[in-house]
Amino acid sequence: MKKLILIGLALLITSSAYSKVEHQVDKSKKNVVKFISDAPVEDFEGITSSIDGYMLGEEGSLVGTELYFEVDLNTIDTDNGLRDRHMRENYLHTDKYPLTTFDGKILESKKIDDKHYEVKAKGNFKVHGVSKEKVIEADIYVYDNIYHVKSQFVVTLTDHKIEVPSIMLVKIDPDMDLRLDFFLKEVTK
Template sequence: MHKFILVIMLSFLSIQKDSGKIIARQGNVSFFSYTPVENIKAENNQVLSIVDLKNNKIAVSILMNAFVFEKALMREHFNESYIESDIYPKATFEGKIIDFDPSMKGVQTRMIKGDFSMHGSNKELEIKAKIEKQNDVFVITGSFEAVVEDYDIKIPPLLRGNIAKIINVDFKFEYEAYEN
């Protein structure tokens, strides 16, 4: 599955050797949902992302069933009842980093604008991100809020009080030069 996703993303960005593209093969995406009943946290370290430094395009692919929860039952409900990861196996983001200068050393704070697709629904996002260049490694971190109803995720009326309407999502990607 990882290879299939990589092929799709590489074709999206037309990757060629020495083309100024960087890749994060094990990015991290986590989310937190506060509710009066129980907080829900999950983390996913199987996230793939590619940045084209020539045009500042970015693509991210998240395997939804790779999120790890504190409790097995939370993972089961997440994958089977809410995200339906058998039908919608991944979430994706395709966008552009605005006014990003890859030659600049140190830290840059930039907006990333693009389309986030999850559970069969698309939403345009603007995400404030910190980009740090250390030698030949770029680290991009940031966070955004996902509104559950924007992604057509059905929550049974009895459980609405147990699931937050807004989910806080954090991400961190460490990019290195892409080599064919």
């Protein structure tokens, strides 16, 4: 009987020490996904708040945390309706590929202070139906049960079989600067 109690206690301690914690994108916060394009004639940017996804990991450690995020490309706004329509129809083909996704894991986490971590994640970044392995760096700020994530990285359009658009017969830079600033909240059980 003592053995059974000890085994049960050991299992309880082990399972609680490795309990999973899930954070989901908090849609009530000001989430921003922005791409910036350099063009010889005119620079422009597209913005959306339509990001969704989650982080699932062990309590007390960001390393090994599973990540999945998606952005609805139909919601990108460049402040020019005609350009938005052309971008969706002629380049991103959002009727066929409405989402861009990142599916991966945090490989490294460096504690800057009690509320700030620098992380490096590796996973598959998919846009226009083409998935490429990518390492992405981000800053995560922790406030109680809220994660505030900031990241910036480059996406090369041609890597994802996206034709490089032209403005007034001059091609834009195929490298898009992508910036993310969003919040996740802990899912209560």
